[in-house]
Amino acid sequence: MKHRILVVDNEIRLAEVLAASLTHAGYAADASGDARAALALIEKENVDLVITDMRMPEMDGRALLHAIKRTSPDIPVIMITAYTSVRDAVELVKEGAFDYVSKPFETDEILQTIARALRLSDVVQDNKRLRDELGRRYDFQNLIGTSATFRRVIELVTKVCDSRATVLLTGESGTGKELVARAIHFNSARRDKQFVAVNCAAIPEGLLESELFGHTKGAFTGAISNRTGRFKLADGGTIFLDEIGDMPASIQAKILRVLQERSFEPLGSTRTEQVDVRVIAATHKDLRSSAANGGFREDLYYRLNVFPIQLPPLRERREDIAPLAMHFLHKLANETGKRLVNFTPQAIQTMTEYAWPGNIRELMNCVERAVIVARGTTVDVSDLPAYLFDSPKPASEPKLGQSDLDSDLVAFERERIVRALDEANGVQIRAAELLGISERSLWYRLKKLKIDVVKRVSA
Ligand SMILES: Nc1ncnc2c1ncn2[C@@H]1O[C@H](COP(=O)(O)OP(=O)(O)OP(=O)(O)O)[C@@H](O)[C@H]1O
Numbered sequence: 071m072k073h074r075i076l077v078v079d080n081e082i083r084l085a086e087v088l089a090a091s092l093t094h095a096g097y098a099a100d101a102s103g104d105a106r107a108a109l110a111l112i113e114k115e116n117v118d119l120v121i122t123d124m125r126m127p128e129m130d131g132r133a134l135l136h137a138i139k140r141t142s143p144d145i146p147v148i149m150i151t152a153y154t155s156v157r158d159a160v161e162l163v164k165e166g167a168f169d170y171v172s173k174p175f176e177t178d179e180i181l182q183t184i185a186r187a188l189r190l191s192d193v194v195q196d197n198k199r200l201r202d203e204l205g206r207r208y209d210f211q212n213l214i215g216t217s218a219t220f221r222r223v224i225e226l227v228t229k230v231c232d233s234r235a236t237v238l239l240t241g242e243s244g245t246g247k248e249l250v251a252r253a254i255h256f257n258s259a260r261r262d263k264q265f266v267a268v269n270c271a272a273i274p275e276g277l278l279e280s281e282l283f284g285h286t287k288g289a290f291t292g293a294i295s296n297r298t299g300r301f302k303l304a305d306g307g308t309i310f311l312d313e314i315g316d317m318p319a320s321i322q323a324k325i326l327r328v329l330q331e332r333s334f335e336p337l338g339s340t341r342t343e344q345v346d347v348r349v350i351a352a353t354h355k356d357l358r359s360s361a362a363n364g365g366f367r368e369d370l371y372y373r374l375n376v377f378p379i380q381l382p383p384l385r386e387r388r389e390d391i392a393p394l395a396m397h398f399l400h401k402l403a404n405e406t407g408k409r410l411v412n413f414t415p416q417a418i419q420t421m422t423e424y425a426w427p428g429n430i431r432e433l434m435n436c437v438e439r440a441v442i443v444a445r446g447t448t449v450d451v452s453d454l455p456a457y458l459f460d461s462p463k464p465a466s467e468p469k470l471g472q473s474d475l476d477s478d479l480v481a482f483e484r485e486r487i488v489r490a491l492d493e494a495n496g497v498q499i500r501a502a503e504l505l506g507i508s509e510r511s512l513w514y515r516l517k518k519l520k521i522d523v524v525k526r527v528s529a
């Protein structure tokens with residue numbers, strides 16, 4: 071991709087002349103007549119280098135330099151200065167400018183400075199990206215879970231990593247779709263290129279197309295310059311289309327084309343762009359039935375469903391709850407500097423029995439809360455949120471036909487009462503409150519169910 075250079079000078083004609091010669095030299099160059107407009111542009115677009123005049127009314131070159139260093143420290147800034155203020159320019163280099171050129175200058179001179187600056191910043195950026203990626207490559211090891219269902223997921227992830235096959239991740243909210251998508255990318259041959267995530271449900275329909283495919287200057291009101299879309303940014307890498315079930319129909323057609331031909335046209339452009347991207351899509355919806363009833367393009371569904379991976383909800387792999395909880399406990403304890411080493415067996419049991427409708431994200435939040443609440447080095451039941459006790463336990467629910475309703479109700483009643491007594495340390499009035507019944511009614515039930523109450527000395 072061409073490097074993008076922004077030339078800033080209050081004498082806009084001078085900026086335009088320089089921009090024109092930079093364009094001629096093969097760069098994508100824009101001219102801006104004042105520092106504030108330049109900053110706004112830098113914030114919105116990918117600018118690789120800025121050349122600015124030093125002396126400008128209102129916000130001068132130095133103020134612009136400082137602002138850029140604050141918000142985008144990696145963008146090299148070259149100062150243009152009058153011969154008489156070279157001394158100031160030297161100061162500015164100390165303050166973070168890449169270099170300066172003094173007026174009048176030859177185009178060749180500035181081209182050399184630009185080339186040097188861009189070479190350096192490319193190296194810096196590549197290093198940074200490699201480092202980031204290296205850090206995240208361990209994501210694969212961070213996929214916690216040893217249950218048979220989860221091992222099957224890991225197996226599929228391992229298999230699909232090294233192909234370019236489109237992957238469709240399905241599963242309830244919080245089951246780890248995004249984490250798995252990253253694991254696939256960072257364990258594939260594409261790991262040194264970008265992983266670009268797009269949440270299709272979070273971007274307004276009117277902006278999604280330009281976000282994905284880019285636009286040309288003037289393609290619509292507000293399109294003040296060309297913009298590179300996410301597909302292009304992911305060239306050579308992976309694009310993660312999250313919540314694809316919420317993709318508007320108009321864009322579904324364009325995605326289908328990218329999947330078929332790896333090509334698209336940016337908004338307002340007639341030029342077809344080619345990209346080499348791996349597509350990973352995710353949804354918590356049932357795309358198959360959406361496709362069957364017309365809510366989602368059927369042809370797109372089949373293109374996406376080449377390699378489906380279904381992430382099981384946590385309640386269907388309860389063996390993973392304890393190791394996940396431990397993983398989060400250690401991670402959070404590390405982050406907060408708290409010394410928390412374990413859960414009590416009761417705490418583990420309570421977490422294992424809970425249904426976790428919000429899956430792993432909910433479990434993580436629960437542990438996070440416990441880490442804040444816990445006073446000792448061990449997280450106990452009392453450190454867990456109360457709603458964990460309120461949900462029925464699907465795991466212990468007998469299947470229909472295997473028991474009768476009356477004995478199920480008795481078992482349920484007994485289990486609730488024992489739990490409330492336990493929570494209340496055997497204090498009956500407190501247990502009755504927890505159960506939402508009168509003390510008398512509790513007493514009656516205790517006799518009926520022959521439950522012995524042992525009062526505990528509170529810890
Ligand atoms: N197997 C796992 N091991 C460790 N952490 C996990 C695992 N799966 C998910 N997580 C963590 O749980 C949280 C939720 O995961 P993620 O964001 O990937 O879920 P999601 O399926 O994309 O959810 P949503 O549909 O709500 O976007 C993240 O913080 C993630 O790091």
Ligand SMILES: [Mg+2]
Nearest residue numbers: 244247248312
């Ligand atoms: Mg997600």
